[in-house]
Amino acid sequence: MGHRRTPLDRHRPGTYSWLAILLVTTVVLHRMSPAFEEEFLRDRSTNLHELSQNPLRVLVASALWIDGGRWLPYAVLFTVFHATAEHWLGTLRWLAVAVTAHVVATLVSEGVLAWAIRHDHAPQSAATTLDVGVSYALAGVVAVLTYRVPHPWRYVYVFAVLVVYGIPLAADGRTVTDLGHFTAVLTGLACYPLTRNARERGGTKHPAAQ
Numbered sequence: 001m002g003h004r005r006t007p008l009d010r011h012r013p014g015t016y017s018w019l020a021i022l023l024v025t026t027v028v029l030h031r032m033s034p035a036f037e038e039e040f041l042r043d044r045s046t047n048l049h050e051l052s053q054n055p056l057r058v059l060v061a062s063a064l065w066i067d068g069g070r071w072l073p074y075a076v077l078f079t080v081f082h083a084t085a086e087h088w089l090g091t092l093r094w095l096a097v098a099v100t101a102h103v104v105a106t107l108v109s110e111g112v113l114a115w116a117i118r119h120d121h122a123p124q125s126a127a128t129t130l131d132v133g134v135s136y137a138l139a140g141v142v143a144v145l146t147y148r149v150p151h152p153w154r155y156v157y158v159f160a161v162l163v164v165y166g167i168p169l170a171a172d173g174r175t176v177t178d179l180g181h182f183t184a185v186l187t188g189l190a191c192y193p194l195t196r197n198a199r200e201r202g203g204t205k206h207p208a209a210q
Contacts, residue, residue, distance in 0.1 A: 014095055018082070022074060025065050029041075044132055046132070047127060048128075051110060081138060089144075093198065100187055102136045104184070105184035136180055
């Protein structure tokens, strides 16, 4: 039998549920004073201090807030990348890619920052920097979509992704966030095994067996 789309498949429930949460939290942020907003977000940041106190809580909480309060650009990016990946991979595998990229990129970038602080390459105050958002998960999903792009355009796509996320890392003013983004991209590319059974659904379909 051929593949039939379900209502959940059409509506990409994970992507748009996440986006709806971000809309609510963004509205909440706009109602806070700037000083209170900074402290509020800092308590939900995946910085070294908070990760050492309650890593699971901040890894989850940091992905539910947008620093800067600009929701609309993320609505576009979620629709283009997250929704496409969720429809192709299915909700569970899409979420696995997003969560893995978010967690791995956070731990790698903060681990490098901890090393820099320990060796006096960064100030002690860097341990409590504000670090929330969904960009690591997004970078991982952007990267895993490489396997959705048909040949020969796949090579063009992955080259563009590596350039976009690699240029900031190679620049003089690079930050641990730039390292986190590039790590998330590499993590997304490493999630190839999760795409194997989804490739027919997203690409050329083969006739069903009679």
